[in-house]
Amino acid sequence: MVDFVLNAKARSDIGKGASRRLRRLDNQVPAIIYGLGKTPENISLASNELSHALENEAFYSHIIELSVDSNKQNVILKDVQRHPSKVEILHADFLRVDLTQKLTIRVPLHFINEEECHGVKMEGGQISHSMNELEVECLPGDIPEYIEVDMSEITLGQTLHISDISLSEGVVSVALAHGEDHDLPVAAVVKSKAIEEDDEVDGTEESEEAGDEEGDEEA
Numbered sequence: 001m002v003d004f005v006l007n008a009k010a011r012s013d014i015g016k017g018a019s020r021r022l023r024r025l026d027n028q029v030p031a032i033i034y035g036l037g038k039t040p041e042n043i044s045l046a047s048n049e050l051s052h053a054l055e056n057e058a059f060y061s062h063i064i065e066l067s068v069d070s071n072k073q074n075v076i077l078k079d080v081q082r083h084p085s086k087v088e089i090l091h092a093d094f095l096r097v098d099l100t101q102k103l104t105i106r107v108p109l110h111f112i113n114e115e116e117c118h119g120v121k122m123e124g125g126q127i128s129h130s131m132n133e134l135e136v137e138c139l140p141g142d143i144p145e146y147i148e149v150d151m152s153e154i155t156l157g158q159t160l161h162i163s164d165i166s167l168s169e170g171v172v173s174v175a176l177a178h179g180e181d182h183d184l185p186v187a188a189v190v191k192s193k194a195i196e197e198d199d200e201v202d203g204t205e206e207s208e209e210a211g212d213e214e215g216d217e218e219a
Contacts, residue, residue, distance in 0.1 A: 003058060003062035003063050003064070004053060004056075004058075004059055004062060004063070004064045004065065005064070005065045005067065006045060006049060006050070006053065006064055006065070006066050006067070007045070007046070007049070007067050008031065008043040008044060008045045008066055008067065008068045008069075009028075009043060009044050009045075009068070009069060010041060010042070010043055010068055010069055011030070011042050011043060011044050012042070014030075014042050018030075019090075019091070022044055023047070023088070023090070026044070027046065027047045027048070028044040028045065028046060028047060029044060029045050029046075029047050029050050029089045029090075029091065029092060030042070030043075030044055030090075030091050030092075031043050031044065031045055031091060031092040031093065031094060032091075032092075032093055032094070033066065033068070033073065033075060033094045033095075033096060034093070034094075034095060034096065035075075035095040035096035035097070036096040036097075036098060038096065041068065043066075043068055045092070047089060050089060050092065051089060054080065054089070057108060057145070057146065058145040058146075059077065060077055060108070061076070061105055061106070061107050061108065061143050061144070061145065061146075062076070062143055062145065063075075063076060063097065063099075063140050063141070063143070064076060064077065064094070066094060073096055074096065074097050074098075074099060074140070075094040075095055075096055075097060076094070076095050076097055076103070076105060076140070076143075077092065077093070077094060077095075078093045078094065078095045079091075079092070079093040080092045080093075097140045098140075099139070099140050099141060100139070101139075101140075102137050102138060102139055103137070103138070103139075103140060104135060104136070104137050104174055105135070105136060105138075105143060106133045106134065106135050106136075107133060107134055107135075107136055107143065107144055107145075107146060107147050108132065108133050108146045108147070109131065109132055109133055109134055109146065109147050109148075109149050109165075109186070110146045110147065110148050110149065111127070111129065111149045111151055111187065112148050112149065112150055112151065112152075113150055113151050113152035114127055114151050116151075116152050117151040117152055117153075117154055117189060118152065118153055118154065118155050119154050119155045119156040119157070119158065119189030120189060123155065123156035123189075124156075124192055125156040125157075125189040125190055125191055125192055126189070126190060126191075126192040127151060127154075127187060127188070127189055127190075128187065128188050128189075128190045129186075129187050130184070130185045130186055130187060130188070131184070131185075131186055131187075134147055134162065134165070134173060134175075134186075135173070135174040135175065136167065136171050136172060136173055136174060137171075137172050137174055137177070138170050138171040138172070139170060142168070142169075142170040142171055143171075144167075144168055144171060147165060147167065148166075149165055149186060149187065151187065151189075154187070154188075154189050155189060156189050156190075156191070157188075157189065157190075157191075158188065158189055159185045159187075159188040160185070160186045160187045160188065161183045161184065161185055161186060162175055162176055162182075162183050162184055162186060163176060163180075163183045164186070165186065
């Protein structure tokens with residue numbers, strides 16, 4: 001099961017200087033393929049083709065058919081390095097995958113029904129995210145494009161944990177595989193600033209009323 005196809009060229013000229021020339025003169029991005037006990041391969045990809053693929057969220061967690069000088073390999077994107085101030089891709093890392101072997105990969109979380117969330121709509125709270133992706137283990141063909149996190153029924157003060165997320169068949173949380181004490185928070189509905197300010201005002205008023213009562217008793 002292949003979701004994306006990219007063409008690449010093998011390269012033997014490596015090093016920082018060679019990478020800069022590749023990007024500047026040939027409009028190519030240096031990259032590397034590794035994994036499955038095979039020798040790492042230095043490659044280059046067309047910058048515009050890679051940039052276009054990176055615009056698709058699914059590209060980060062799906063199988064890529066990488067054709068290096070007509071030699072096709074199944075890979076996933078493991079890392080991409082970007083220029084800190086320019087719109088430029090500096091380097092990409094690809095991991096070879098065996099479609100019959102499970103792998104570990106991070107999948108983005110999509111939070112849905114946030115506007116309909118009970119704790120927000122009915123109780124005036126606000127949603128706080130603790131993570132935006134989840135590390136899972138599964139076969140390459142079972143990698144989900146994203147994982148939905150339904151916030152509709154979450155109330156004020158409630159925290160949603162990894163164990164509360166529904167995962168598709170064949171997909172398991174890496175964290176939970178290490179035990180219940182790794183059931184990390186994913187999101188919560190917390191007090192908004194408006195509620196906190198109201199609580200502070202109420203607390204101040206109660207303190208002032210208590211002070212007045214004490215004064216009346218002393219008098």
